Amino acid sequence: MTRGEALSQGTALLAAAGIGTPRLDASLILADILGIDRSYLLVHDGMELPEENQTIFDEHIQRRIAGENVAYITGHKEFWGLDFFITPDVLVPRPDTEILVEAAIAEIRKMPAASRTGPLRVLDLCTGSGAVAVAVKHEIPDISVSASDISEAALAVAEENARRLLGGKPESRSISFFRSDLLRSLPGKFDLIVSNPPYVPGSMISGLDREVRHEPRLALDGGADGLDYIRRIIAEAPEKMNSPAKLLLEADPRQMPAIAVILGEHRYTDIEVHRDLSGKDRVIGAAFPD
Numbered sequence: 407m408t409r410g411e412a413l414s415q416g417t418a419l420l421a422a423a424g425i426g427t428p429r430l431d432a433s434l435i436l437a438d439i440l441g442i443d444r445s446y447l448l449v450h451d452g453m454e455l456p457e458e459n460q461t462i463f464d465e466h467i468q469r470r471i472a473g474e475n476v477a478y479i480t481g482h483k484e485f486w487g488l489d490f491f492i493t494p495d496v497l498v499p500r501p502d503t504e505i506l507v508e509a510a511i512a513e514i515r516k517m518p519a520a521s522r523t524g525p526l527r528v529l530d531l532c533t534g535s536g537a538v539a540v541a542v543k544h545e546i547p548d549i550s551v552s553a554s555d556i557s558e559a560a561l562a563v564a565e566e567n568a569r570r571l572l573g574g575k576p577e578s579r580s581i582s583f584f585r586s587d588l589l590r591s592l593p594g595k596f597d598l599i600v601s602n603p604p605y606v607p608g609s610m611i612s613g614l615d616r617e618v619r620h621e622p623r624l625a626l627d628g629g630a631d632g633l634d635y636i637r638r639i640i641a642e643a644p645e646k647m648n649s650p651a652k653l654l655l656e657a658d659p660r661q662m663p664a665i666a667v668i669l670g671e672h673r674y675t676d677i678e679v680h681r682d683l684s685g686k687d688r689v690i691g692a693a694f695p696d
């Protein structure tokens with residue numbers, strides 16, 4: 407069987423199982439098995455596919471049909487143009503979260519350097535795979551980036567991503583990782599705190615797509631109204647913020663009005679909402695002056 411024939415077969419199986427992007431998924435899975443680029447695979451699809459590869463391909467297609475995310479099957483996912491290592495211990499980075507990275511970069515570029523003694527300090531809370539922290543540090547290397555998570559397993563994935571994607575740089579140029587329940591055990595103060603915390607209302611978790619149900623509940627479940635962690639971050643962040651500093655949070659578009667009220671109650675100012683790729687309010691930012 408050729409690569410192209412295997413691809414058509416896998417695509418047909420995924421389509422029959424109701425997978426939304428069958429050809430894309432089948433080609434990502436096959437390219438990963440062959441250790442080649444997806445575009446290279448599509449151009450060179452007449453080559454014979456060795457039988458051992460075919461067996462693995464069939465197995466991976468079956469896992470996809472069972473609802474496993476492509477990123478968990480292949481062990482990686484592209485985010486911000488970077489190839490992140492992914493395991494089932496972390497949420498798969500979403501394209502929408504690139505808005506959080508974009509907003510963070512814009513804030514950092516706006517911050518004046520004049521009054522500071524050391525490099526600008528950025529914190530990524532609930533870092534998961536490290537996608538946001540690594541993308542920001544990759545874009546702007548001369549800042550200090552810290553990242554934290556409560557999950558030891560997630561931190562191992564994030565550290566691996568920092569090593570692979572920021573690798574070759576001296577220690578001081580990389581990211582400092584902390585195991586912490588939100589801001590509790592973090593040293594120092596920050597100029598910018600960003601977070602994509604768990605924000606799905608607990609009762610909605612079982613109604614999510616089958617892919618999402620394979621992701622760690624710890625990374626999704628935000629309590630009854632989904633705002634448990636966001637409330638805590640808003641309340642606890644000022645203690646860890648330089649004066650002035652910014653906070654940027656990803657959340658569900660429907661939660662934005664409630665979050666704006668909570669920010670106001672805690673004396674944050676300059677509340678601003680950023681839209682995602684489908685035009686939905688996805689990131690909310692605010693300043694905390696002294």
Ligand code: GLN
Pocket residue numbers: 500602603604605606614618625626627
């Ligand atoms: N955006 C995620 C979803 O698709 C939720 C991520 C989160 O809770 N941080 O459900």
